[in-house]
Amino acid sequence: MSTTQAGWYDDGSGTQRWWDGQNWTENVQPSAPPAPGLDGFIERAKADAVAGAQPRPAAQGQSYVVLQVVLKEKFFGSGSGNLTELEHAINAQAALGYRLHTITTASGGSTGFGGGDRIQATLVFEKL
Numbered sequence: 001m002s003t004t005q006a007g008w009y010d011d012g013s014g015t016q017r018w019w020d021g022q023n024w025t026e027n028v029q030p031s032a033p034p035a036p037g038l039d040g041f042i043e044r045a046k047a048d049a050v051a052g053a054q055p056r057p058a059a060q061g062q063s064y065v066v067l068q069v070v071l072k073e074k075f076f077g078s079g080s081g082n083l084t085e086l087e088h089a090i091n092a093q094a095a096l097g098y099r100l101h102t103i104t105t106a107s108g109g110s111t112g113f114g115g116g117d118r119i120q121a122t123l124v125f126e127k128l
Helices: 037-052 082-095
Strands: 007-010 016-019 024-029 064-071 098-111 117-127
Touching: 064 082, 064 098, 082 098, 082 117
Parallel strands: none
Antiparallel strands: 007 016, 016 024, 064 117, 098 117
16 A cells, blocks of 8 residues: 555656556656756655655566655654554565565654654565
8 A cells, every 4th residue: 555646756777657556557758857956856856755665576686675765753643654654665565575674764863843853764675
């Protein structure tokens, strides 16, 4: 289960692939040339963050896939949903025939409104 909207995203190989909201499709197109300046950098960073968390198979001849999921603090109330988000990423890769090999987390060092922090989880999956 993914909460990412359908659209064209980098599939991790530098090619734009259509994400239908649940799965990668076979529809591909070449990546557009990067926009210049700070706006172009910000757009590329956003696209990389979204593509980095999408389930995908390993590259040809490889046995491992690395996904990065940004965990966010909740603005109001309790329960950020981060464990659910991680569970979805793990289950999506399991459905593709991978098991979780390693998970690490890193703090961004920035504080939000509630004093919380954004944490990036890096998950390494191994092909079964």
